[in-house]
Amino acid sequence: MDRRRFLATTGAVASVGLAGCRSMFQTRSARSPPLVEDRPDAVYVPSHVEGMQMVDMQMAGEYMLALSYSFPHRFWLVNGDRTNKVEISGDDSVHLMTTVWDRDTGMVLPNGAIRATITKDGESITSGKSLWPMLSQNMGIHAGDNLSLDGTGVYDVEITVPPLSMRRTGGFSERFGESGTATFTLEFDKSALEEQISYETLPDRQGERDALDPMEMDMMPVSRAPDTAAMPGTVVGEGQSGDATFLVSRLDEVPSGVDTAAGGAETDGDPSYLAVSMRTPYNRYPIPMAALSATVTRDGTTVFDGELTATVDPGLGAHYGAVADIGPGDELTISVDTPPQISRHEGYETAFIDFSDVSVTVEG
Amino acid sequence: MPPSRSRGISRRSFVKAAVAIGGASALSACLDRENPDLSTGPDDLSGLPERQHAWNGALSTDDHGNHVAPRHHLVLYLDYANDGLPGAEDRETVETALQSLEHAYPRRTEDGEVGLLFTVGYAPAYFDRFDEPLPETVDLPEPEPLAPFEDPVPDDADAVVHLASDYGSVVLAAEEGLLGESDAVNGREMDATFEGVFERATLAEGGSNRRTGFVGTGLPAENQDVDGIPDTEPVPEESPLYMGFKSGFAGNQASEDRVTIESGPFAGGTTQHVSRMDLNLEQWYEQDSRFHREATMFCPAHAQNGAVEGVGENLGDDTGVEACAEDLASDAREEGVVGHSQKTATVREDGEPIILRRDFDSTDGDRAGLHFLSLQERIGDFVETREAMNGTEVAEEAAVGQRANNGILQYINLRRRGNYLLPPREHRSLPTPRP
Numbered sequence: 001m002d003r004r005r006f007l008a009t010t011g012a013v014a015s016v017g018l019a020g021c022r023s024m025f026q027t028r029s030a031r032s033p034p035l036v037e038d039r040p041d042a043v044y045v046p047s048h049v050e051g052m053q054m055v056d057m058q059m060a061g062e063y064m065l066a067l068s069y070s071f072p073h074r075f076w077l078v079n080g081d082r083t084n085k086v087e088i089s090g091d092d093s094v095h096l097m098t099t100v101w102d103r104d105t106g107m108v109l110p111n112g113a114i115r116a117t118i119t120k121d122g123e124s125i126t127s128g129k130s131l132w133p134m135l136s137q138n139m140g141i142h143a144g145d146n147l148s149l150d151g152t153g154v155y156d157v158e159i160t161v162p163p164l165s166m167r168r169t170g171g172f173s174e175r176f177g178e179s180g181t182a183t184f185t186l187e188f189d190k191s192a193l194e195e196q197i198s199y200e201t202l203p204d205r206q207g208e209r210d211a212l213d214p215m216e217m218d219m220m221p222v223s224r225a226p227d228t229a230a231m232p233g234t235v236v237g238e239g240q241s242g243d244a245t246f247l248v249s250r251l252d253e254v255p256s257g258v259d260t261a262a263g264g265a266e267t268d269g270d271p272s273y274l275a276v277s278m279r280t281p282y283n284r285y286p287i288p289m290a291a292l293s294a295t296v297t298r299d300g301t302t303v304f305d306g307e308l309t310a311t312v313d314p315g316l317g318a319h320y321g322a323v324a325d326i327g328p329g330d331e332l333t334i335s336v337d338t339p340p341q342i343s344r345h346e347g348y349e350t351a352f353i354d355f356s357d358v359s360v361t362v363e364g
Numbered sequence: 365m366p367p368s369r370s371r372g373i374s375r376r377s378f379v380k381a382a383v384a385i386g387g388a389s390a391l392s393a394c395l396d397r398e399n400p401d402l403s404t405g406p407d408d409l410s411g412l413p414e415r416q417h418a419w420n421g422a423l424s425t426d427d428h429g430n431h432v433a434p435r436h437h438l439v440l441y442l443d444y445a446n447d448g449l450p451g452a453e454d455r456e457t458v459e460t461a462l463q464s465l466e467h468a469y470p471r472r473t474e475d476g477e478v479g480l481l482f483t484v485g486y487a488p489a490y491f492d493r494f495d496e497p498l499p500e501t502v503d504l505p506e507p508e509p510l511a512p513f514e515d516p517v518p519d520d521a522d523a524v525v526h527l528a529s530d531y532g533s534v535v536l537a538a539e540e541g542l543l544g545e546s547d548a549v550n551g552r553e554m555d556a557t558f559e560g561v562f563e564r565a566t567l568a569e570g571g572s573n574r575r576t577g578f579v580g581t582g583l584p585a586e587n588q589d590v591d592g593i594p595d596t597e598p599v600p601e602e603s604p605l606y607m608g609f610k611s612g613f614a615g616n617q618a619s620e621d622r623v624t625i626e627s628g629p630f631a632g633g634t635t636q637h638v639s640r641m642d643l644n645l646e647q648w649y650e651q652d653s654r655f656h657r658e659a660t661m662f663c664p665a666h667a668q669n670g671a672v673e674g675v676g677e678n679l680g681d682d683t684g685v686e687a688c689a690e691d692l693a694s695d696a697r698e699e700g701v702v703g704h705s706q707k708t709a710t711v712r713e714d715g716e717p718i719i720l721r722r723d724f725d726s727t728d729g730d731r732a733g734l735h736f737l738s739l740q741e742r743i744g745d746f747v748e749t750r751e752a753m754n755g756t757e758v759a760e761e762a763a764v765g766q767r768a769n770n771g772i773l774q775y776i777n778l779r780r781r782g783n784y785l786l787p788p789r790e791h792r793s794l795p796t797p798r799p
Contacts, residue, residue: 009553054487065432071491072799076653077651077656078654078699078700079653079655079656079659079700080664080699080700080771081699083657084651084652084653086650086651089650091595111774112759112765112766112768113513113765113766113767113768114775124591124730124731125591125781126591126644127591127642127644127731127777128593128644128779129644129646129777130641130644130647130767130768130773130774130775132647132768133765133768134677145647150411159513162512162513162766163512165512165756165759165760165765165766167760177512179512179513179515208658223456237778245764247652277790289700289765291696291697291698291700291762291763307697308763309761310760310763329755337697337698337763338697338698338699338700338763339700339763341700341701341763341765341768341769342762343768360672
């Protein structure tokens with residue numbers, strides 16, 4: 001009988017009382033309290049908050065890359081407007097996470113296809129496994145997955161950051177077109193997990209329409225969209241839908257990296273750039289991996305009707321934008337064609353799924 | 365076919381393991397298990413097809429008319445062993461060795477099983493030794509990354525031999541016979557071997573020079589105790605491949621005619637692409653929903669309509685994704701997910717797919733993998749199909765991720781890639797660029 005078969009068999013036995021295994025299972029369930037009852041269709045405070053253990057930060061090509069881990073936990077995958085709860089599996093050891101950012105601006109990059117190759121003593125644990133792009137209340141945008149490691153020991157974790165597939169503009173227009181790779185040494189001690197990583201249930205707050213605070217790290221930034229004052233261009237309106245906030249700005253100059261000849265721009269005058277920053281309430285995390293479109297009507301005539309392209313810009317952050325002629329008094333309607341497909345940690349899984357159109361009368 | 369278990373390991377799992385290990389002792393053990401009672405091949409080889417890749421005529425078809433692939437596969441990577449250009453003597457040796465295999469095994473047994481099918485292909489590296497270039501009728505570039513996120517190691521052998529049979533012991537014996545490690549195969553003496561002409565290749569970055577695998581109902585389930593597949597043994601017994609669905613539907617395969625080089629000295633030949641991918645199916649089986657698996661393997665409409673039952677036997681001879689293929693852009697935009705078949709079905713000529721897949725799963729390196737082997741008239745046809753599969757534009761323009769929700773890219777890690785020319789049978793032995 002090989003190791004895997006052995007584990008599979010003992011797993012089944014544990015439920016009828018194998019002492020060592022049972023305590024292991026109890027530990028897990030304690031780290032995964034029941035879901036909040038009657039979750040609102042909105043951002044809510046989850047059942048618990050947990051910390052994370054930083055492994056290291058390194059440059060991977062032109063990306064700054066942090067590797068960290070926490071307890072395995074449940075999360076939700078998104079398929080169109082369906083969510084699919086991923087439960088902790090019996091042999092999950094950690095929730096492994098990466099955060100990628102630009103060192104110059106400190107901006108977290110919503111990179112959707114991080115891959116991890118993990119070895120221990122030369123033995124392969126994973127080979128180029130894709131981590132899920134994720135959004136969590138205390139980590140913001142990151143990539144992660146629950147992984148089964150081979151017990152306490154030293155692991156080599158090679159992380160590959162692929163080129164960013166989103167449009168890049170401004171100071172980012174010539175950047176993030178190459179892959180970057182970095183290798184980390186992860187010293188994993190299963191028994192020390194509970195000492196290393198904080199954990200707290202939130203019986204008094206859970207289910208409230210609020211969010212956990214962003215984690216504060218000295219070296220590692222958390223993804224934050226610019227507030228109204230810091231938003232480039234002229235902020236011409238704001239709307240809410242699906243519990244997300246849509247902050248709309250007009251830039252009189254189209255950022256470099258935007259093809260002004262393409263898209264639905266039907267403008268007589270100088271083209272301007274319409275930027276829609278879709279972000280979480282409370283924490284102002286940009287929400288990537290949605291498909292947005294917009295119409296602009298002026299005096300009953302449609303002057304713009306087209307898609308907003310997912311874009312990352314050093315000033316605007318991750319946003320959705322298009323070349324469009326908008327002016328004071330115009331009626332702007334933003335539609336979410338596909339809800340954000342980014343995976344969700346607890347407290348975000350019921351929000352940002354069901355959207356109605358956002359209507360904004362453009363302010364001066 | 366129920367598995368015949370003995371000593372705790374079923375016959376087919378054992379045979380797979382023997383093919384993966386190779387060598388005389390594995391062959392011997394494998395023969396004991398399979399005990400194939402095969403007739404020999406024809407004395408007169410003049411009836412064999414001119415096209416090396418003309419396998420379909422030797423394959424059985426299922427109830428829906430789909431060709432059933434041979435169950436066991438072995439791809440040998442070889443380097444030409446001598447300096448200088450191959451001469452008539454070496455050419456004769458190779459041809460005699462190959463003909464020995466053809467004399468030793470039937471392509472198809474009286475019971476309708478595959479005895480032995482094989483092809484010999486040559487890489488761009490092989491032809492580089494000649495001053496003359498390949499004719500323009502042959503499109504055989506070096507392998508390249510086909511998406512910004514790909515970084516495959518190019519396989520740099522001179523030649524590859526693809527051996528396939530319904531019997532693991534046959535591909536093992538053929539390997540031993542070709543490489544001079546045994547004197548006879550299937551009771552028939554080898555008239556020549558590759559010894560002194562071809563040797564096992566040394567490949568870049570430690571690549572394996574023998575790649576093994578299997579395809580067919582029951583084999584993936586029987587061999588799922590490998591890295592990359594969760595311990596819950598989720599691969600269905602009925603599935604011919606690890607990902608739990610049928611593939612190679614007749615309606616989604618190019619015909620052998622379509623992939624045949626039409627003109628020039630290699631008319632009647634084809635090109636072959638072989639890549640090695642690692643499969644990471646923990647997410648696929650333990651985290652993703654059935655809806656997601658159907659949507660990403662086929663298309664969102666199939667998932668919404670429940671069009672796929674089980675492993676997809678009900679689909680008959682066609683995935684039926686052509687209609688979905690027309691909706692690729694809108695599905696990406698409005699559903700946030702696109703299917704693998706949906707993307708590749710966008711690449712057709714005159715309504716027909718342009719590549720013929722003969723891929724198979726693998727446990728090489730004790731890891732779940734796929735040896736993606738396809739035939740096409742031009743390597744450019746593979747490139748076009750593979751670029752569609754990579755869905756790079758879809759990822760740029762919609763909510764679909766670079767890998768997540770983008771077909772099955774999330775679960776595969778491309779490791780190595782190689783391109784080969786399969787000459788017509790008359791030029792299969794150490795051809796010059798202008799035979």
